[in-house]
Amino acid sequence: MSSQTHAQVQTRKPDVPSKLFARIRELHSGERFRNLNWTGTFQDYLQIVEKDPRVLRNAFQRLYDMIVSYGTTEYEEHKEKIIHYHFFDDPLHDGQDAVYGLDRPLMKLVNLFKSAAKGYGTQNRVILLHGPVGSAKSTIVRLLKKGLEDYSKTEDGALYSFSWRVVDENGQEQWEDCPMHEDPIHLIPLEFRKQVFDEMGLDLSDNPSAMQGDLCPFCRFYYRQKMREYGGDWERVVQDVRVYRLVLSEQDRVGIGTFQPKDEKNQDSTELTGDINYRKIAIYGSDSDPRAFNFDGEFNVANRGLIEFIEVLKLDVAFLYDLLGASQEHKIKPKKFPQTDIDEVIIGHTNEPEYRKLQNNEFMEALRDRTVKIDVPYITKLSDEIKIYEKDFRQDKVKGKHIAPHTIEMAAMWAVLTRLEEPKRAQLTLMQKLKLYNGKTLPGFTDDSIRELKAEAPREGMEGISPRYIQDKISNALVNETESCINPFMVLNELEAGLDHHSLITSEEQKKRYRDLLALVKEEYEDIVKNEVQRAIAADEEALARLCANYIDNVKAYTQKEKVRNRYTGQDEEPDERLMRSIEEKIDIPESRKDDFRREIMNYIGALALEGKKFDYRTNERLQKALELKLFEDQKDTIKLTSLVSNVIDKDTQEKIDIVKSRLIKNYGYCEVCATDVLQFVASIFARGDVKGEG
Ligand SMILES: Nc1ncnc2c1ncn2[C@@H]1O[C@H](COP(=O)(O)OP(=O)(O)OP(=O)(O)O)[C@@H](O)[C@H]1O
Ligand SMILES: [Mg+2]
Numbered sequence: 001m002s003s004q005t006h007a008q009v010q011t012r013k014p015d016v017p018s019k020l021f022a023r024i025r026e027l028h029s030g031e032r033f034r035n036l037n038w039t040g041t042f043q044d045y046l047q048i049v050e051k052d053p054r055v056l057r058n059a060f061q062r063l064y065d066m067i068v069s070y071g072t073t074e075y076e077e078h079k080e081k082i083i084h085y086h087f088f089d090d091p092l093h094d095g096q097d098a099v100y101g102l103d104r105p106l107m108k109l110v111n112l113f114k115s116a117a118k119g120y121g122t123q124n125r126v127i128l129l130h131g132p133v134g135s136a137k138s139t140i141v142r143l144l145k146k147g148l149e150d151y152s153k154t155e156d157g158a159l160y161s162f163s164w165r166v167v168d169e170n171g172q173e174q175w176e177d178c179p180m181h182e183d184p185i186h187l188i189p190l191e192f193r194k195q196v197f198d199e200m201g202l203d204l205s206d207n208p209s210a211m212q213g214d215l216c217p218f219c220r221f222y223y224r225q226k227m228r229e230y231g232g233d234w235e236r237v238v239q240d241v242r243v244y245r246l247v248l249s250e251q252d253r254v255g256i257g258t259f260q261p262k263d264e265k266n267q268d269s270t271e272l273t274g275d276i277n278y279r280k281i282a283i284y285g286s287d288s289d290p291r292a293f294n295f296d297g298e299f300n301v302a303n304r305g306l307i308e309f310i311e312v313l314k315l316d317v318a319f320l321y322d323l324l325g326a327s328q329e330h331k332i333k334p335k336k337f338p339q340t341d342i343d344e345v346i347i348g349h350t351n352e353p354e355y356r357k358l359q360n361n362e363f364m365e366a367l368r369d370r371t372v373k374i375d376v377p378y379i380t381k382l383s384d385e386i387k388i389y390e391k392d393f394r395q396d397k398v399k400g401k402h403i404a405p406h407t408i409e410m411a412a413m414w415a416v417l418t419r420l421e422e423p424k425r426a427q428l429t430l431m432q433k434l435k436l437y438n439g440k441t442l443p444g445f446t447d448d449s450i451r452e453l454k455a456e457a458p459r460e461g462m463e464g465i466s467p468r469y470i471q472d473k474i475s476n477a478l479v480n481e482t483e484s485c486i487n488p489f490m491v492l493n494e495l496e497a498g499l500d501h502h503s504l505i506t507s508e509e510q511k512k513r514y515r516d517l518l519a520l521v522k523e524e525y526e527d528i529v530k531n532e533v534q535r536a537i538a539a540d541e542e543a544l545a546r547l548c549a550n551y552i553d554n555v556k557a558y559t560q561k562e563k564v565r566n567r568y569t570g571q572d573e574e575p576d577e578r579l580m581r582s583i584e585e586k587i588d589i590p591e592s593r594k595d596d597f598r599r600e601i602m603n604y605i606g607a608l609a610l611e612g613k614k615f616d617y618r619t620n621e622r623l624q625k626a627l628e629l630k631l632f633e634d635q636k637d638t639i640k641l642t643s644l645v646s647n648v649i650d651k652d653t654q655e656k657i658d659i660v661k662s663r664l665i666k667n668y669g670y671c672e673v674c675a676t677d678v679l680q681f682v683a684s685i686f687a688r689g690d691v692k693g694e695g
Contacts, residue, residue: 036153038245042238045160045184046200053202055159056185056210059305059344060116060123062159063144066151067110078447078454083107090143092150095391097143099136101384105376106140112372113345119208122372126327128312129349131376133504134466137349140376141308144347145256148305152248152255159248159304160184164222165240175242179295180216180303180342181254184243187223190214209343216300217290217337248305257302257344260310272322273297273334288336299332302344312348313358313367320363323348324370349376352462353504377461378419382438385412388467393474401478402485404674405532410488410525411470414495417517419464421457428453431520443590465514473498485673488525492518526685531629533682536663538631547583547627548617552605554580555598586629587622 040048049055057065070087082103090098099106109127116123129137151157161181166174188196194211197204204210215223223237230236248255259272280292287293298307299322309315315323326332327346331339348371358364379385389408416434423433428445436442436450454460473494477486480494496518499511538544554575557564563572581594589597601623605615617624649657661679664670670678 035155036245036247040243042162042184042187042241042243045162045243048160049185050200050202052158053204053207053210054156056183056204056207057159058117058123058207058209060113061207061209062151062157063148063306063345064110064113064117066147066157067113069151069156078450080451083110085110087147088140088143090146093146097139097146098387098391099139099143100387101379101381102136102140102376105374108374109140112374116345118206124328124330124370126309126312126323126367126371127345127347128367128371128373129347129376130352130355130373132352132378132462132464132466134468135351135376135378136467137351137376138310141306141347141349144345145250145306145308148256149248149250152246152305159246160243161246161304162187162241162243164219164226165242166222176222178216178219180218180300180340181246182216182219182303182341183213183343184241185210186213186215186219187238187241213341213343216295216340217293217334218295221290246304253296253301255302255305255344257298257305257307258310259298259307261314261316269297269319269322270335271297272299272319273332274300276335290337293334293337295334297332297334299326299342299344300334303342304344306345306347309346309348311350311354313350313354313363317363320366324366328370375462378415378464378466380416380419380437380461382409382413382416382434385416385467388412389470389474392471393478398478400484401481402671402674403478404485404487404671404678405669406525406528407486407488407491408474410521411474411491411495413524414492414517414521415465415467415470417520418514419461421460423453424456425453430517431524469498469502470495483673485671487674487677489522492522529678530682530685532668533660533664533679534632535625535628536660536668538628538635539663539667540631540635543631543635544617544624544627547631548623551580551583551627552601552615555601559598559602582633583626583630586626 054065067085067087070085070091072086073084075082075084084103085106088099088102088106090096109129112122112127115121116125129140131137148157152159160183161178162184163175163177166176168174185193190212197210214220222240226237226240227234246254250256250258274293274295274297276287277292277294281287281289284292309323312323322332323346326342329339330342332342333339379388386409389412393403393408395403413434416437417430420430420433420437422430428436432442433453436445436453474491476498477491477494481490483490496515499505499514505511505514553564556562558575558577558580564575565571566573580598581591584594584597601620604620608615617627657679661670661672661675664675664678665672
C-alpha cells in the first residue's frame with residue numbers, strides 16, 4: 001500500500017523534490033556525518049596523532065594552513081611581487097564575502113599568521129585591523145571565522161576534544177564535555193608529554209605548542225577526582241574519557257567567539273572569562289567548585305579557534321588587561337580560578353575616527369606596544385571598487401529594475417576619486433591619476449612613476465567615501481525611482497543629496513570637494529556615452545569590414561615596404577598614411593608607437609594564417625573601437641542625431657535612430673528606456689555643439 005501512495009505522490013509532483021532530496025542526502029552523506037561525529041577512546045586518539053600529528057596544531061598554525069590550502073596566485077604590479085590568496089575570494093560561499101583590491105594588506109596579515117604559526121613572537125600580540133569605516137575589516141574577520149569552521153570539517157583540518165564519564169548521585173551515566181573543548185593531549189601531564197611524544201617517534205620540533213597547554217579548571221577537577229578514585233592509575237582515568245571530533249561553529253559557540261563592547265558602564269569581565277552559576281552552587285556547595293562555574297565567556301568559547309573584538313578601542317580599561325594577558329601569555333583568569341591556558345587567535349578591529357580619538361590615551365600606550373596594527377585602507381583601483389557593487393547589484397539580483405550601463409562604474413569612480421590625493425605633478429589631473437592606478441597607460445608615465453605617486457601619498461585610501469555609503473545610495477535609487485531603469489544621473493544625484501546628512505563629513509570644504517568630484521564624474525560620463533553612441537552609430541558591420549580590409553592592406557604594404565594595389569583603378573600606390581593615422585589616432589596611438597602597433601597586428605594576422613584562420617577585426621577590441629570611431633567620423637553627417645532634440649523627426653531619420661538604439665541594446669547592455677534616454681542626452685550634447693569635430 002505504501003508503495004502505491006508513493007507512486008501517486010511522485011506522479012502528482014514534478015521531479016524537483018526528489019532531486020532536492022537526493023541533493024540534501026548527498027550533502028548529509030552518511031560517511032561525512034560519521035566522520036564529523038566520530039568518537040573514540042583516548043588510545044584511538046593517540047593513534048590518530050601518530051598517523052597525522054597535524055591534529056595537534058595550535059590555532060595560528062591551523063588558521064595559516066587553512067588560508068594556504070586554497071592556493072595562491074603570484075603577480076606583479078608596478079614592479080612589486082604580490083601574492084593573492086584565493087581564500088579571500090570566498091570560493092566556498094560563491095564569493096559572498098569576497099574581498100577585492102586588498103592583496104597588499106592581506107599579504108601582511110597572512111605573513112603575520114605565518115610568523116605566529118612558526119612561533120616567532122607575533123602569536124603573543126593582539127592583531128589590530130585598522131582603517132576607515134567600511135573598509136572590509138569585519139568582512140575579513142568574518143571570512144576567517146567561516147574559513148576555520150569549514151576547515152574543521154575537512155580531513156586536513158580535523159581537530160578533537162573530549163568528554164568525561166560522570167556518574168551522578170542516582171547512578172546515571174553522563175558525558176560532560178570539556179567546556180573549553182581543549183585538545184585531549186592535555187590529558188597527558190605536561191611533565192611527561194615530551195617523553196611520550198619521543199617514544200611515539202613524533203617529531204614535533206615545528207610544533208612546540210603541542211608541548212604546552214594544561215587542563216582547564218573544569219577538567220582538572222575531574223582528572224584529580226578520578227586519580228583519587230582509581231588510586232593514581234592514569235590508564236583507568238583516561239578510560240573515563242571519550243574523544244570526539246570537534247567541529248568549530250560560531251553558532252554553536254564552539255571555537256569561534258565575538259566580543260562587542262556595549263556602553264562603557266555596562267561592561268562585565270564575566271562576558272570574557274565566564275561566570276558563576278548560582279543555581280549550581282546550591283548543588284555543589286561552593287563557588288570555587290569548577291562545576292558551579294560556566295566557562296562560557298567569549299575567551300573560553302573561542303578556545304581552539306578565533307576571537308574577534310569588534311571596536312576593540314571601546315573596551316573598558318579594566319578589560320584591557322584581560323585582553324593583553326590573553327594575547328601575551330595565552331592565559332585568562334576566570335573569577336576564583338587560576339590562570340587558564342587558551343589557544344586562540346585574537347583579532348580586534350577599529351576604525352580610523354575611534355583610533356584617532358584614543359591616540360594619546362594611556363590605554364593606547366599599553367596597547368600599542370602589544371599589538372600589531374594592519375592598515376586596511378579603501379580600494380583605490382576603480383576596477384576593484386566596481387566589483388564590490390557588482391556583487392550586490394548584479395542584474396540577476398536586482399529583479400524588476402534595469403541598471404543602465406556605467407551606473408555602478410560612475411558611482412565607484414566617484415568613491416575612488418574622493419579617496420585619492422591631488423597629484424603633486426602639475427601635468428597630471430586627478431582623473432588621470434585614477435586611470436593610471438586603474439591600469440591605463442599614459443605617455444610619460446611608467447610603473448616607477450606610479451610607485452612615486454603612491455609614495456608621495458602614503459595615507460591615500462585612509463580617507464574618503466566608504467563603500468557602505470555608495471551601497472546605500474544605489475539601493476535608495478533603486479527603491480525610490482519610479483522609472484523601470486536607473487541611470488548614472490539618478491545615482492549621482494542620490495550621492496549628492498546624501499552629502500548633507502553624512503555624519504562623517506563635517507567641513508564645508510570637504511563637502512565642496514566631494515561635490516566638485518561629482519561634477520568631474522559627470523563630465524567623464526558624458527565622454528563615455530558620447531563615445532558609445534558614436535560607436536553604435538558606426539557599428540555597420542559591412543562598412544567596418546571594408547574599412548578594416550582597407551586598413552590592413554595599407555598596413556601590410558607599409559610594414560613590407562611595398563605598394564598597395566588600388567582595388568578600383570588597379571594602379572599600385574604608396575600606402576595611405578593619412579588613412580592609417582586617422583584610424584590609429586582614434587585610440588591614442590602616438591606617432592612614435594605606430595610602427596609597433598602595425599607590426600603587432602601583422603604578426604597576429606600572420607600567426608592566424610599559419611593556423612589557417614582569417615583575421616576578424618571583432619577579435620581585436622582596440623582596433624574595432626578605432627575603426628568604429630573612424631567610421632562615425634566619416635558618416636556623422638548622414639545621421640542627424642541633433643534632430644532628436646527638436647521634436648520633428650522625419651521617417652528616414654527615425655529609422656536610422658531605431659537601428660542605433662537596437663545596437664545600443666544588443667551590444668552595450670542598454671534597455672529600451674535607457675537607450676532612448678542616452679540618445680536624447682547625447683543629442684543634446686551634440687546640439688550644444690561642443691563635440692570634437694562636430695558641426
Ligand atoms: N575591499 C573590499 N572588498 C569587498 N567588499 C568590500 C571592500 N571594502 C568594503 N567592502 C564592502 O563594504 C561593506 C562594509 O564592509 P565592512 O562591514 O567589512 O567594513 P568595516 O571595515 O568593518 O567597517 P566599520 O569600520 O564601519 O566596522 C561590506 O558590504 C563589504 O563587503
Ligand atoms: Mg566593522
